Amino acid sequence: MSQDDKREQSKQNGTQTQAAESDEGHTDEEYDLIQIEKHGITVRISKYEIYSAKDITVEVTEEVPPELKLKETEAIISVGLKMSPSDAIFDSPVRVTMPHCGAFTKPTDAEVYIYYRKNDSAKFKAFLSTSTSIPKCVVRDRDLDIDLEHFSEFWIIATIRKIFIGKRVICTPIIPVLAPRNPMPVLWVNVRDQNVAEGQIPEGYKVPIPGEQFLVRWRSGELKISCKESTLKGDPRILKEGEIRHQTEHKLMFEVDTQNISENKFNLHFTLQQNTTKELIVPMSLKETATVISEEGACSQSTIATSSPSAGNHPTENIGSASTSESRTPREESAYVSDDILRDIAGRVDKEKDVDALGGKLGFYSSEILPFLEKNRNKPCMGTLQMLRDWRKRTKKSEERELLRQALIDIKYVRLVDELLSEC
Known part of the structure; x- marks a missing residue:
């Protein structure tokens, strides 16, 4: 690099540092705010710009586009954003504050890239973003700030290296509200990045432990999940490293043989194995099976819900249960599939x-x-x-x-x- 180039770069870095320092004294009163509460995202636009909040659209996306090609050493740490109008240019950068699921030993030294493309473009471009570059990125433990001078679709990518501990990943077991004792009930573990919104739980199923579910730190390498009571004999279901690096949601399914269990409630034992091993213990309730004789003398199977806290909390969700005083009608039988x-x-x-x-x-x-x-x-x-x-x-x-x-x-x-x- 020539001496003139070095002087010009030093001048630019000094200007960017001054801009960053002057920015710190600003308050929210000087900005128009766009807030997406579900994802914890706030967009700040200076009130002195010709664009205001009502002129701008901010869209969150959790589906990773196929055009976004990551290197083996990169991982997505936040949801994607699409901001428009794409031709907008700002004198004072627009600041986006958003959570991330990256775990760093020193967040301020994280190596973060912004992958972006304009709305009419098929390819993404990657820029190394720092606290003094444009676009600027400041990373903290749980969230980050990005300063943008123009809009586009963008994704935040962290490089997997010594300072990058991994991603915070939530593993949620989802089980039947009341599982029948004789059949083999299906259950699964839902795996998602921490800032991917939790999907809707199907009718007849529940999250057995309320609140934030089991949080693990994923590092490079595959994640093995097994259930000791499964008919798979505890063999792990494997999520490949490439799947976890992307901002996606996965469901790993298991069958549990309840035929030889005498208790009305028992514990499932899940094992999460990666660089370290984590054991999850999840309570599961069963319901009794009884034989009912109708007035015509025909025998039919009926289920009696056991008295358990989960049964009391979900009185209308006992899928497949029936009253002991009733037998199935021919019309009901015609709805089943053999x-x-x-x-x-x-x-x-x-x-x-x-x-x-x-x-x-x-x-x-x-x-x-x-x-x-x-x-x-x-x-x-x-x-x-x-x-x-x-x-x-x-x-x-x-x-x-x-x-x-x-x-x-x-x-x-x-x-x-x-x-x-x-x-x-």
Whole structure:
């Protein structure tokens, strides 16, 4: 670098440092504020700018676009933001304060890149951002400030190195409100970055421990999650490193064999294994199964909810339970789907893209469908059958037939619906 270039760079750094120092004395009274409370984001725009808060749109996105290509040593630490109008230029930088899920030994020395693109661009550009650069980024323990002179879509990326301990990841076990004793209830562990909003819990399921769930610090490497009581014999379900580096949500599913458990409530033992091992103990309640004889002398199965705190808190969510004084009517029976029908469907929906589409229509995430597709490659149809059985276990019996009919119609298997699930 020539002496003239060095003098010019020194002059620019001095100007940026002065601007940063003068900025510290400003108060919120000098700014128009845009706040996204759900994500803890605040945007400050100087009242002396020609643009005001009412002229600006701020949109949060948790879905990582495929065009965002990360290096092996990089991890997303915050949600993405899309700000418009993209052609806006500001004399005083717009300050965005937002939480992050990165864990650093010294946040002020974190190596952070801002990946951004304009609204009409397909590619992202990466800029190393510091406390004196433009765009400027100041990182603290739990949140960060970004100063922007123009708008775009941007993502905050941290480099995985010695100062970067990892990401704060929340692992939430989700279990049935009251699990039937004889069948094998399906449960799963929801894994997400700390500042990804928690998804909606399906009807009939609950988070067994209220409040913020189990928080772990993920470092580079895969994350193994296992359940000792699972029919998988405690074998871990693995989240690859590339999946955790992105700002995504994952569900790892397990089956629990409750047939030989005599207690009404027992503890599930989850193990999270990465650089360190963490044990999670989660209470789970069961419900009794009794035989009911109707007036005609026919036997039918009914369930009796055990008295437990979770049962009292969710009186209307006992999926699949029935009164001991009633038996199922023929109309109710017609809503169920037998295992023979599931086997037939699994044998005839044989194309991988159709199995993937069917899983999506039945409410499975892409990460949940992949193991079923993998199982199909080793044992044709068995992965699809397992997917259908897992879906049936977490679905109201009275809704099984209609939901399955609609899913098959949506993926263009109308003839199969007419043969196996006709409305009669």
